Amino acid sequence: MKMVQDHQEIRKGPWTEQEDFQLVCFVGLFGDRRWDFIAKVSGLNRTGKSCRLRWVNYLHPGLKRGKMTPQEERLVLELHSKWGNRWSRIARKLPGRTDNEIKNYWRTHMRKKAQEKKRAVSPSSSSSNCSSSSNITTNEGGASFYDTGGVGIVASSAEKKNINGGDPGKEDDNNTTKRDQREYSLDDIWEDINLPEVNSIEPVYDGSYGEEACKFACPLVASPPLPLSWDSLFKMDEDQESKNMFLPATPNDNQFLSGFEYGRPSSLTG
DNA sequence: AACCTGGGCAACCGCACTTTT
């Protein structure tokens, strides 16, 4: 998967409006799994990875935007104390939030906390009131707030192995890639995280937004997304030809863009 | 008004794991 297009340089950096739109369209067409393929046929000079990231973190129709609610904040703290830096896992418990978002939140949040703590400790004050954040203070053992990996569970590669590789944990990351899409209330989630870990993996939202994405975004595909099997159709000639075939002739046409109010949160939160 | 600083966020990188050939 080395080069999307050998002769053309792979684009990096911020995504443009047009790129976003193209990506949304092609995800609508092909689903949100085959990123390399999408990268290729879409004509975006991006890597599959980059496409995936953009989709997951920004373009996904299920994304919630704006500040974390206090409940969410608390949940993040709670889950982090339980699972450590397993951001994607934590993110699954927070409808519409991405791992990246949570990670960023945690980082800044914990930085603040650390500073507060430092302040609280250094000027001979003995107050240890990090009241609201339940277990965060369990990291007092000297490890930095941010790098802790949580309390009991360190997000080490060993753990990772258990979760991804070992059968028992597999439900987490793999079998749930097509998770059912039911929404959880925060209460549900709270209940959920109190369950033993094995049982607690009940994703909140999944990657199967193909349909939604399609509806919301892609005027080219007004009806439900192409079934997966359609992919095979395009396998025949998934390179240049198909690119030409699907690429909107004029992505800037108003009609084309009308279905996609560019990238701003309001339009994405659905 | 200009500069500095810190927060927030988007995106990239490298690695590990899974799936396909």
Added chain:
DNA sequence: AAAAAGTGCGGTTGCCCAGGT
């Protein structure tokens, strides 16, 4: 069974902007 390709995850970096000096 092994190799290659594809995908997901966590860590990190860099940019932008708002607020303070």
